[in-house]
Amino acid sequence: MTISPPPVVFEMSAPSGRAGLRQAIRAEWTKFWSVRSTPWSLFALVVATIGIGVLSTHALHDQRFPTPDPIRRILVGFNLSQFAIGVLGVLFISAEYGTGQIRSTLAAMPRRPIVIGAKAIVMGGVGLVIGEILSFVTFFIGHAMLSGSASQVSFNSPGVVRVLIESGVYIALLGLIGLGIASILRNSAGSIATFAGALLILTILIAAMPTFIVNAVSRYLPLNIGSTILSIGPPPRLQGTPVFSSTVGLILLGVYALVLLSAGWVLMNRRDS
Amino acid sequence: MIGARELTKKFGSVVAVDHLTFDVAPGKVTGFLGPNGSGKSTTMAMIMGIDRPNSGSVTIDGQNYHDLRWPLREVGGLLEARAIHPGRSARLHLWSLAQYNSIKKSRVDEVLEIVGLSEVANKRVGKFSLGMGQRLGIAAALLGDPGVVLLDEPVNGLDPEGIRWMRTLCKSLASEGRIVFISSHLMAEMALTADQLVVIGKGRLIAEMPVADFVANSSIQSFRVRVASPESFVSALESAGGTSSANNDGSMTVTGMDARAIGDLALSEGIAVYELTTQASLEDAFMEMTSDSVEYRGAS
Numbered sequence: 001m002t003i004s005p006p007p008v009v010f011e012m013s014a015p016s017g018r019a020g021l022r023q024a025i026r027a028e029w030t031k032f033w034s035v036r037s038t039p040w041s042l043f044a045l046v047v048a049t050i051g052i053g054v055l056s057t058h059a060l061h062d063q064r065f066p067t068p069d070p071i072r073r074i075l076v077g078f079n080l081s082q083f084a085i086g087v088l089g090v091l092f093i094s095a096e097y098g099t100g101q102i103r104s105t106l107a108a109m110p111r112r113p114i115v116i117g118a119k120a121i122v123m124g125g126v127g128l129v130i131g132e133i134l135s136f137v138t139f140f141i142g143h144a145m146l147s148g149s150a151s152q153v154s155f156n157s158p159g160v161v162r163v164l165i166e167s168g169v170y171i172a173l174l175g176l177i178g179l180g181i182a183s184i185l186r187n188s189a190g191s192i193a194t195f196a197g198a199l200l201i202l203t204i205l206i207a208a209m210p211t212f213i214v215n216a217v218s219r220y221l222p223l224n225i226g227s228t229i230l231s232i233g234p235p236p237r238l239q240g241t242p243v244f245s246s247t248v249g250l251i252l253l254g255v256y257a258l259v260l261l262s263a264g265w266v267l268m269n270r271r272d273s
Numbered sequence: 274m275i276g277a278r279e280l281t282k283k284f285g286s287v288v289a290v291d292h293l294t295f296d297v298a299p300g301k302v303t304g305f306l307g308p309n310g311s312g313k314s315t316t317m318a319m320i321m322g323i324d325r326p327n328s329g330s331v332t333i334d335g336q337n338y339h340d341l342r343w344p345l346r347e348v349g350g351l352l353e354a355r356a357i358h359p360g361r362s363a364r365l366h367l368w369s370l371a372q373y374n375s376i377k378k379s380r381v382d383e384v385l386e387i388v389g390l391s392e393v394a395n396k397r398v399g400k401f402s403l404g405m406g407q408r409l410g411i412a413a414a415l416l417g418d419p420g421v422v423l424l425d426e427p428v429n430g431l432d433p434e435g436i437r438w439m440r441t442l443c444k445s446l447a448s449e450g451r452i453v454f455i456s457s458h459l460m461a462e463m464a465l466t467a468d469q470l471v472v473i474g475k476g477r478l479i480a481e482m483p484v485a486d487f488v489a490n491s492s493i494q495s496f497r498v499r500v501a502s503p504e505s506f507v508s509a510l511e512s513a514g515g516t517s518s519a520n521n522d523g524s525m526t527v528t529g530m531d532a533r534a535i536g537d538l539a540l541s542e543g544i545a546v547y548e549l550t551t552q553a554s555l556e557d558a559f560m561e562m563t564s565d566s567v568e569y570r571g572a573s
Contacts, residue, residue: 014346017342018343027370027371027373028369030372034361034365035360036360037360095358096358099358100352100357101357102356105373108345111339270325272323
């Protein structure tokens with residue numbers, strides 16, 4: 001490699017104003033899509049969720065008696081996507097710590113809240129779009145497959161639109177919760193384990209506790225909130241347990257994400273990177 | 274002007290940077306010299322607001338890094354370990370940094386050209402060699418055409434041609450009136466590149482002076498000597514109180530005597546002298562000054 005003496009110019013003039021959130025969102029958007037694993041993960045996520053929905057709907061199709069809440073079966077693939085999107089949220093920031101990229105990022109934007117805010121907006125936005133695509137596409141495929149069968153569903157049935165819209169929001173919020181956990185823990189493996197633990201293991205453990213604990217705690221668990229969101233009626237798994245309405249559940253998840261992300265930036269301000 | 278004032282950083286009970294005060298002026302290359310583990314990288318990271326000082330401060334033209342309006346347009350930094358996600362291409366890595374500071378896309382290709390990475394711009398950084406990674410880091414530092422350039426161990430991993438290129442780059446950046454602050458543990462390299470030195474050991478300031486003064490202040494002087502019969506000259510040297518060590522090319526390095534004494538000795542021994550030169554003794558000066566402050570030393 002032969003290199004001529006550098007033609008360095010010292011003539012760029014800075015625009016007025018200051019580097020801020022708008023610039024940060026553009027940069028984080030570029031970063032999100034420019035790691036090859038991201039589009040592939042999202043593609044796999046969409047295919048798997050729809051595929052699982054198709055298989056599950058196919059099983060319903062052959063039943064002679066109607067299933068009470070067929071939409072829950074159509075959207076059963078969300079049980080997978082909720083984890084996948086969380087992992088994506090984790091990696092969006094933990095990979096920066098793992099590779100040292102965070103130092104380049106903070107050199108370009110030293111104000112930590114702006115970095116975390118931009119990441120949250122990109123992650124939340126992508127999660128929302130993917131989530132809504134997943135819920136509507138999966139539903140309409142299921143809808144077509146079930147037409148004429150005992151479990152036929154209609155787009156106009158009460159609660160259907162609510163489930164479809166809120167499911168997408170649910171996916172977006174889980175991505176943000178993953179991002180929030182990783183902004184605190186910084187380490188990929190630890191953050192993924194914590195995210196999975198908070199979703200799955202906590203839910204299993206709490207379910208095995210005495211009734212007074214189950215009644216007090218289980219409605220606050222993300223997975224149980226998810227079950228309410230992903231079905232029209234109360235989910236059978238939670239029958240007899242107090243649950244929040246899906247809307248309250250979503251607000252609660254939003255609060256979780258906000259608390260985690262805020263803790264993340266407070267810590268980021270205090271720690272070396 | 275970069276100004277460090279009583280800058281202090283502790284990691285647990287280890288004091289990495291200890292009440293460090295120095296200035297770096299524009300228009301010349303300032304070398305930041307110290308043995309490994311002496312706190313150079315930590316100081317660089319504090320200038321860029323990545324590590325937080327426990328006490329003291331460091332400012333760039335009176336401003337904290339945190340308060341710069343367009344950080345990359347004011348300060349360009351190459352950080353020690355490669356601070357780049359390996360899954361991204363060189364071009365997109367630079368483009369995302371550029372976007373953070375509203376730098377136009379054409380500048381990305383410009384800096385790739387400057388560092389000679391245009392042909393591999395779309396390759397993933399994970400496939401880059403150490404030297405290519407270093408060049409990419411330098412490209413990132415030049416992205417905003419900044420008035421302050423901080424390079425932490427810039428010649429690490431560069432081949433001889435790359436090192437020469439780096440030297441020319443630093444000098445031309447300084448001649449354009451920029452602040453150029455480069456750290457290194459290689460004295461010889463600094464002797465060729467830097468005009469001014471900030472020397473630290475164990476996080477403390479040892480010297481802050483022009484390179485020429487640093488060498489002149491050293492009490493140790495060594496000479497490169499080539500004679501007709503080295504064996505007999507060595508024994509004569511030793512009995513005269515000098516010390517010598519053989520070099521690979523047949524010459525020897527002599528310390529403990531001045532040039533006149535060495536020449537007189539050769540004459541009195543009747544040994545022909547082919548070469549007698551003062552060695553650039555920055556290395557020695559450095560070793561002498563930091564000998565009390567090397568953190569890790571091999572058993573000898």
